[in-house]
Amino acid sequence: MRTERVGDTDVRYQRNGSGDRALVFVHGYLDDQHVWDPVIADLTVEGVETVQLDLAGMGERTDASGPFTPDRFAAEVGSVADSLDKPVVLVGQSMGAPIVELVAAARPERTVGLVLVTPVPLAGTHLPDEVIEPFRALGGDRPGQRAIRRQLAVGLSEADLDRLEVVGGRILPGTARALADCWNNGHPAGERPSGYPGPVLVIRGADDGFVTEEMVANGTLKRFRAIETATVDHAGHWVHLEQPAVVAGLLDTFLATSTRGAGGTAQDVQPQAWTKAFDDKAADSFAAAFADDVVLEASVLTRPVESRERVKQVMEAASGIYDSLAFTQESSRGPREYLEWEATAFGGRIRGVTILVKDEQGRIVHVAIHHRPLGAALHFSSELGERLRGRIDAAHFYDGPR
Known part of the structure; x- marks a missing residue:
């Protein structure tokens, strides 16, 4: 005391x-x-x-x-x-x-x-x-x-x-x-x-x-x-x-x-390369989890992003937008893992589900991330495009009013 x-x-x-x-x-x-x-x-x-x-x-x-x-x-x-x-x-x-x-x-x-x-x-x-x-x-x-x-x-x-x-x-x-x-x-x-x-x-x-x-x-x-x-x-x-x-x-x-803070993980969600990468918020941490030909799809992207190098850049930038992020539930079926999460950004709350598909070596070959509500997803996409300007083609991101 x-x-x-x-x-x-x-x-x-x-x-x-x-x-x-x-x-x-x-x-x-x-x-x-x-x-x-x-x-x-x-x-x-x-x-x-x-x-x-x-x-x-x-x-x-x-x-x-x-x-x-x-x-x-x-x-x-x-x-x-x-x-x-x-x-x-x-x-x-x-x-x-x-x-x-x-x-x-x-x-x-x-x-x-x-x-x-x-x-x-x-x-x-x-x-x-x-x-x-x-x-x-x-x-x-x-x-x-x-x-x-x-x-x-x-x-x-x-x-x-x-x-x-x-x-x-x-x-x-x-x-x-x-x-x-x-x-x-x-x-x-x-x-x-x-x-x-x-x-x-x-x-x-x-x-x-x-x-x-x-x-x-x-x-x-x-x-x-x-x-x-x-x-x-x-x-x-x-x-x-x-x-x-x-x-x-x-x-x-x-x-x-x-009530988990930034990068928090619920007790029933086992730490793994993906969740640890959000703790680190570092591109190299995300890269370590990905296969070379990984594909990222998301409700905040207008088209998929492909390759380890490009996907890790997107994920590093995305992790930096959240004020806090907590993984709350997980389940798996075959090569697929489903992670529910809650986050705060832009003074509000965002929820979503991430689906990971892994190869036989345990590397992530496909990521699908679903954000809600729509307004927050659009704002997130626009902000992500700003942070990745000059590195990732702007056509991947929403370009309307925030």
């Missing part, structure tokens, strides 16, 4: 473990970074670093001054994500959920997954004054905070309540009011589809009387393109403290199946 700081700011974050990806955890209203400790302790996935931080006004930063706004919080969490210099999966609970969404939308190339736990909608809850006022008044009110937590949770232990009461009781009254207004008023970006195109997991407690199934459906789910949901029984608003092992298991599965 080690603690680092962003530049000369008061933004500090705790790093645990090591790996080629990082899980960044953001807490909710009146809480601190350590609410995630039980979940982190139950994670089993390998090769992932965990990162925690306190938001301004809470935890070890109760003396921080305002403004306490979604943009300010997103800028601070984003600065932590940037400092890690690796792909990240962002995890936010309650008011932390809209914060991590803003971070992900601003960094789609770095964010390989988004997990929203009992999420307040990015657009806000817009509770009327008589309903939001009790939340605004919780600063310094330990009994009031304990009562609210008991009301909205079913599985918090007395020890949990004791610790949360101490943590939340340190928050200044003026800060608590501003924080409540922050999640109640929301952010304008919540009124339109999310700017984050990657995989999303939404977790809620079955007994959460605040973030209800209806709130999630209307305020969160419809705004994302690729989303999974999970409801945890015997848990309310603090599902990560009430059922940490269940939440950790959901994160393990999400990490293993949905």
Whole structure:
């Protein structure tokens, strides 16, 4: 475990473990970074670093001054994500959920997954004054905070309540009011589809009387393109403290199946010359997998490309266009291998299937790559033509508007 700081700011974050990806955890209203400790302790996935931080006004930063706004919080969490210099999966609970969404939308190339736990909608809850006022008044009110937590949770232990009461009781009254207004008023970006195109997991407690199934459906789910949901029984608003092992298991599965970074390979896809070449993004790595007379056909090509030299140039250029690419499923039949994959490029998501045909020596003699959706395929073809200008005949690529 080690603690680092962003530049000369008061933004500090705790790093645990090591790996080629990082899980960044953001807490909710009146809480601190350590609410995630039980979940982190139950994670089993390998090769992932965990990162925690306190938001301004809470935890070890109760003396921080305002403004306490979604943009300010997103800028601070984003600065932590940037400092890690690796792909990240962002995890936010309650008011932390809209914060991590803003971070992900601003960094789609770095964010390989988004997990929203009992999420307040990015657009806000817009509770009327008589309903939001009790939340605004919780600063310094330990009994009031304990009562609210008991009301909205079913599985918090007395020890949990004791610790949360101490943590939340340190928050200044003026800060608590501003924080409540922050999640109640929301952010304008919540009124339109999310700017984050990657995989999303939404977790809620079955007994959460605040973030209800209806709130999630209307305020969160419809705004994302690729989303999974999970409801945890015997848990309310603090599902990560009430059922940490269940939440950790959901994160393990999400990490293993949905959130690989650039060149990632799913656990059920065996590494081979083709997948390793995408890891390297090097022409020679692709060339090593090909027969001399290899033929490449693709939905991003108007005609086939032939010969090892030309195909390796195309594949090197293509691999450089993807911000991330993960092979997710494979199967084989005789000399044919079928690989499903997911990628990000141009701020959006691309899916496809690659079919490889090999000779008796195991060298690839034919490649067929199918991209979807059509708009992304056309954009990809045009970009590929630009990158290969002067090396591969331009007639192989789409030349229309992007």
